[in-house]
Amino acid sequence: xxxxxxxxxxxxxxxxxxxxxxxxxxxxxxxxxxxxxxxxxxxxxxxxxxxxxxxxxxxxxxxxxxxxxxxxxxxxxxxxxxxxxxxxxxxxxxxxxxxxxxxxxxxxxxxxxxxxxxxxxxxxxxxxxxxxxxxxxxxxxxxxxxxxxxxxxxxxxxxxxxxxxxxxxxxxxxxxxxxxxxxxxxxxxxxxxxxxxxxxxxxxxxxxxxxxxxxxxxxxxxxxxxxxxxxxxxxxxxxxxxxxxxxxxxxxxxxxxxxxxxxxxxxxxxxxxxxxxxxxxxxxxxxxxxxxxxxxxxxxxxxxxxxxxxxxxxxxxxxxxxxxxxxxxxxxxxxxxxxxxxxxxxxxxxxxxx
Amino acid sequence: xxxxxxxxxxxxxxxxxxxxxxxxxxxxxxxxxxxxxxxxxxxxxxxxxxxxxxxxxxxxxxxxxxxxxxxxxxxxxxxxxxxxxxxxxxxxxxxxxxxxxxxxxxxxxxxxxxxxxxxxxxxxxxxxxxxxxxxxxxxxxxxxxxxxxxxxxxxxxxxxxxxxxxxxxxxxxxxxxxxxxxxxxxxxxxxxxxxxxxxxxxxxxxxxxxxxxxxxxxxxxxxxxxxxxxxxxxxxxxxxxxxxxxxxxxxxxxxxxxxxxxxxxxxxxxxxxxxxxxxxxxxxxxxxxxxxxxxxxxxxxxxxxxxxxxxxxxxxxxxxxx
Numbered sequence: 001x002x003x004x005x006x007x008x009x010x011x012x013x014x015x016x017x018x019x020x021x022x023x024x025x026x027x028x029x030x031x032x033x034x035x036x037x038x039x040x041x042x043x044x045x046x047x048x049x050x051x052x053x054x055x056x057x058x059x060x061x062x063x064x065x066x067x068x069x070x071x072x073x074x075x076x077x078x079x080x081x082x083x084x085x086x087x088x089x090x091x092x093x094x095x096x097x098x099x100x101x102x103x104x105x106x107x108x109x110x111x112x113x114x115x116x117x118x119x120x121x122x123x124x125x126x127x128x129x130x131x132x133x134x135x136x137x138x139x140x141x142x143x144x145x146x147x148x149x150x151x152x153x154x155x156x157x158x159x160x161x162x163x164x165x166x167x168x169x170x171x172x173x174x175x176x177x178x179x180x181x182x183x184x185x186x187x188x189x190x191x192x193x194x195x196x197x198x199x200x201x202x203x204x205x206x207x208x209x210x211x212x213x214x215x216x217x218x219x220x221x222x223x224x225x226x227x228x229x230x231x232x233x234x235x236x237x238x239x240x241x242x243x244x245x246x247x248x249x250x251x252x253x254x255x256x257x258x259x260x261x262x263x264x265x266x267x268x269x270x271x272x273x274x275x276x277x278x279x280x281x282x283x284x285x286x287x288x289x290x291x292x293x294x295x296x297x298x299x300x301x302x303x304x305x306x307x308x309x310x311x312x313x314x315x316x317x318x319x320x321x322x323x324x325x326x327x328x329x330x331x332x333x334x335x336x337x338x339x340x341x342x343x344x345x346x347x348x349x350x351x352x353x354x
Numbered sequence: 355x356x357x358x359x360x361x362x363x364x365x366x367x368x369x370x371x372x373x374x375x376x377x378x379x380x381x382x383x384x385x386x387x388x389x390x391x392x393x394x395x396x397x398x399x400x401x402x403x404x405x406x407x408x409x410x411x412x413x414x415x416x417x418x419x420x421x422x423x424x425x426x427x428x429x430x431x432x433x434x435x436x437x438x439x440x441x442x443x444x445x446x447x448x449x450x451x452x453x454x455x456x457x458x459x460x461x462x463x464x465x466x467x468x469x470x471x472x473x474x475x476x477x478x479x480x481x482x483x484x485x486x487x488x489x490x491x492x493x494x495x496x497x498x499x500x501x502x503x504x505x506x507x508x509x510x511x512x513x514x515x516x517x518x519x520x521x522x523x524x525x526x527x528x529x530x531x532x533x534x535x536x537x538x539x540x541x542x543x544x545x546x547x548x549x550x551x552x553x554x555x556x557x558x559x560x561x562x563x564x565x566x567x568x569x570x571x572x573x574x575x576x577x578x579x580x581x582x583x584x585x586x587x588x589x590x591x592x593x594x595x596x597x598x599x600x601x602x603x604x605x606x607x608x609x610x611x612x613x614x615x616x617x618x619x620x621x622x623x624x625x626x627x628x629x630x631x632x633x634x635x636x637x638x639x640x641x642x643x644x645x646x647x648x649x650x651x652x653x654x655x656x657x658x659x660x661x662x663x664x665x666x667x668x669x670x671x672x673x674x675x676x
Contacts, residue, residue, distance in 0.1 A: 032629040033464045036562055050476050053628055054564060063564065064596035141495065143478030144383035240389040242413065243579075244571035246627045249564040262593045273594045276566070280580035328478065331572045331625035332409065333381035333388035 004200075005174040005185055006193030007165070012048075012172065015189050016040055016098055019135075023094040026059055028052045037097065048099045048137050048167075053329065055104040055252040056097045060128040061111065063249075064273045067124065067259070072266040089269075090124055092131035096184070103148050103323040105134040105160035107252025110321070113314045114255055124272070133180055136161040137172075140203060142211050145324030147337055149214040153322055155207035166200040173200040215341065217307055217318065223344045224308035232349045234296040237339045240332040243295045245276035247326035247334070248302065253319050256282070277301045303339050357527035358403045361427065361453060364524040365398055368425060368451055375425030375453070376414050378407040384483040385463060385492075389414065392425075403427075404485050405503060408460045410619045412436045413574040415445050423449050429457035430530075431510060433519035434617035434652030435574040440521075441652070441659055442615070444577055454519025456530040459503070459511030461490065464629060466506050470494060509540070510620050510633075520653060538641050544634060556602060562628040563601040569632050570608060572625035575615045583607060605635060613639040614661040617652040646670055 007015060017040070019025050026037040027046035035052040037059070038044065066089045075081035097105075108129070115125035139146075139155035148154060158164050162181030166173040173196045176182040227233050248254040256275040261268055275282055278298050284290045292298050310319035320336070327335050355363075365375050369392065379390035379400040387407045390400045411426050412435040418424060428436060436452055439445045467477040475494045482493040490501045517530035544552065567584065570576045583591045584604045591607075593600050608622075616636045623633040643649055647660035648670055660668070667673060 031562055032559070032631070033467055034562060034628040036628065049474070050471075051478070054562070064594065141476070141479060143476065144480070145478060236391075239391045240414075242568070242571040242625075244568035244625065245566040246564075246568040246625070249566040250627055258594060260587070260594045262595060271593075271595055273596065274565075279567075279585065281585050325627075327382050329627035331568050331621070333386045335382045335388075338382075 003176050003182065003185055004193040004197050005190035006171055006196055007174050007190055008171040011189045013046070015187055016046065017042075018187055018189065019096050019098065019184065023096055025096045025098050026056055027098050028100070037100070040098070046099055051101055051139075051143060051323070051325075052104070053325070054250060055107060055323065055325065056100050056134075057104075057107065057252055059095055059097050060108060060132050061125065061255065061274075064271055065124060067270045067272050069269045070261075070267070074266075090127050092127040095128075095132045096135060097132060098135045099137050099165075100134060101139050101323065102136050102155065102157040102159075102161060102164070103139075103146075103153060103321040104252050105136045106148075106153055106157055106321045107160065107323070108134075109160045110253040110310070110317070110319045111255050113317065133162040133184065134160065135163040135165065135181075135184065138164055138166040138200075138204060138207070140167050140207050142207060143324060143328070145328040146211060146322060147214075147324060148322035149208060149211045150217060150337070151318045151320050151322045154204070155211070156204035166203055168196055168199055168203065173197065175200075215337075217340055217344070219344045220340050221308040221311050221316075224304050224340075226348055227343055228300075228304070230348050231296060233343070233346065234300045235294075237342060238296045238299040238334075241278070241295050241299050241334050242332055243278045243280075243298065244331065245278050246329050246331065247336075248276040248278060249274060250325040250329055252321050252323055252325075253306070277305070299334075299339075303336060303343070306336075307340050307343075357455065358401065360526035361403060361455065361524075362398050362401055364453060364526060365392065365401070365425065365427075366395060368453075368524065369395065369398070371423065372425045372451060373418075373422045375427065375451075376411045377401045377427040377453075378403065378409065378411070383480065385466065385477065385480050401427075403455065405459060405461045405490070405507070406483070406485075408463070408508070408624060410435055410572075410574055410621045412439065413572060413621065415439060415450065415574070416577050420446060420449065423451070425451040425453055427453045427455065428519050428522075429455050429460070430514065430516040430518050430520065431457070431617065431619050432574075433521050434516060435619055436652075437521050437655050438575060438615055438617055438652035438659070440655055441657065442662065451524070452519065452522045454522025454525045456518045456525075456527045457511075457514075458517065458530055459507040459514070461503070461506050462508040462624075464624075465508075466490070466492075466501065469501050469506060470499065473497075473499065475499065508620060508624075510618060516653070521655060538637065540634070541637055541641055544638075557598055559630045560598050560601045560605070563596075563605075563630060564628060565596055565601065565604075566627065568625040568627060569605075569622035569630075572621040573608075573612070574619065574621065575612055575617070576608070578611075605632065609635040609639055612636055614643040614647065614649060614659050615651055616640055 020040045025040040027040045028035045029038045036054045037056045069087045071085045073083045115122040158177040162178040164175045173193050257272045258275040259272050261270050306319040375392040378387040381388035410432040412432050470477050480492050480494045484491045488503050492499045513534050513536040515533040620633045649660050
């Protein structure tokens with residue numbers, strides 16, 4: 001059974017400090033105008049009232065991760081003979097991500113189906129996933145770019161979280177969502193919160209209502225496939241895109257990666273880094289052929305992957321958590337909601353007669 | 355006639371000879387404008403012009419094949435990019451129609467965000483925005499907030515010498531008079547620090563970089579596009595790693611490639627999703643170029659940019675006196 005505890009507002013930092021005694025705790029902090037996740041230290045001042053610019057994606061899926069280190073060793077007897085020594089480098093660090101939004105935590109459920117699936121498991125991802133817990137903060141006032149309710153989520157969605165905090169008058173309701181989350185609730189700073197549950201549910205309902213009516217993308221998978229060859233449509237909706245990677249790099253659900261060997265002399269490392277379907281190198285083949293040669297093809301991939309190809313493979317689950325960062329931080333204000341909507345509402349353009 | 359109406363009329367008149375005109379329209383919320391691509395008369399109604407029209411639309415000019423005839427709407431600062439693109443022969447004058455505007459400054463949404471945060475309000479929740487009597491009036495979380503426009507204008511506007519489009523085929527409205535002086539005070543404050551302090555500052559800033567390259571792609575002068583050395587594997591100048599070295603190295607290369615070309619439109623900084631003050635690097639090089647070559651990028655269409663030219667002796671560089 002889920003436990004409901006209460007944490008007074010003035011004990012919040014104390015609880016974080018307590019958690020940080022035995023593990024790395026990542027918290028949102030302000031740098032310039034941006035909010036980013038940083039390891040908690042003694043003087044850290046976390047900020048919880050607003051969505052972080054960068055989601056805590058790197059906590060499990062680092063922007064650049066060493067898969068292995070390697071060294072070339074010459075045989076002193078025969079310098080033409082070179083052996084390769086490889087060192088595996090899975091180094092998970094026990095971590096709590098504290099104060100992310102439910103959308104940020106839900107993002108990893110999109111990763112799980114890919115990296116921790118029935119057929120294939122990625123050992124690097126799995127090790128980090130298992131060593132990381134999410135204490136999320138239910139959202140009390142969604143922003144203009146938010147649309148979590150479109151994709152089957154909500155401002156208080158517990159999916160992907162281990163503990164859910166709900167801001168209330170004077171403090172927070174603290175509820176465990178997973179078995180592992182329960183272990184975090186043993187702190188003496190937490191008191192019984194069962195009388196506050198009703199208040200929290202009302203707050204959840206109010207936040208959801210503030211998002212307005214949801215639009216259903218149920219038809220999107222089929223409609224996007226229907227428009228696959230309608231390049232006129234894609235050119236129109238991608239016209240303002242400047243092909244940077246802000247949308248994908250800030251996305252809690254984008255999981256594409258690139259693998260490169262970065263070698264200096266006889267030593268090197270094989271690294272896995274975030275890839276980005278807005279970039280020319282994405283799916284560029286060794287022959288020089290690129291199946292996605294223009295920004296229209298690339299944006300089609302981004303929208304199609306999230307709202308069509310992924311749901312088709314993964315039982316209808318949409319590969320988007322509705323956090324809205326791709327809209328909010330796009331230098332040209334490209335709006336994925338608008339593109340998905342148009343893909344459903346507009347008829348396929350008929351090719352001109354030859 | 356108000357500026358916007360005059361602009362619309364000019365576009366309506368010129369549109370038949372053009373494939374498209376690029377202007378600003380309403381974005382996803384009341385504070386955001388977005389580029390709009392006008393292809394027919396009905397699209398003209400989407401146009402907006404106010405201090406929230408921040409994008410430098412000239413960045414799209416090099417993204418179309420040479421065959422297209424394109425109209426572009428520009429403020430003073432944006433027009434300098436058009437001039438620089440022409441000087442570098444990156445666009446063909448015959449294929450461009452410039453719709454010039456007068457501008458009294460555009461909002462820096464970073465400043466709006468900070469001003470709201472000081473009142474514990476969030477920019478992402480603004481429900482309405484109007485510009486009236488020198489104020490930006492916002493409705494947010496049940497409150498009305500009036501911000502003095504002067505407090506939230508981009509820094510570049512405070513030192514602007516080119517309020518009116520410096521190049522144009524059509525000009526809507528009345529030219530704005532007067533010009534500010536740019537004494538590079540922001541740079542002076544930065545340069546007063548020790549080298550170690552400056553390095554420390556940049557380390558702290560670059561830590562946040564997500565390598566999304568929005569700075570590069572928003573830049574109207576960054577035209578290498580798919581051949582950028584930041585991602586190229588052959589030659590492999592920059593590792594795919596995301597260490598501070600790689601991030602800083604890329605920004606240094608970016609800045610150097612723009613020396614004498616950057617018109618300081620600030621799009622790199624505006625596009626950055628994690629608020630890295632990138633314009634500072636570009637301003638430093640801009641100042642050096644001005645002192646060495648007495649040249650300000652994008653102001654004189656007929657002049658050859660100094661780093662694209664070769665002179666045995668530059669007027670302001672006393673080579674033989676070293």
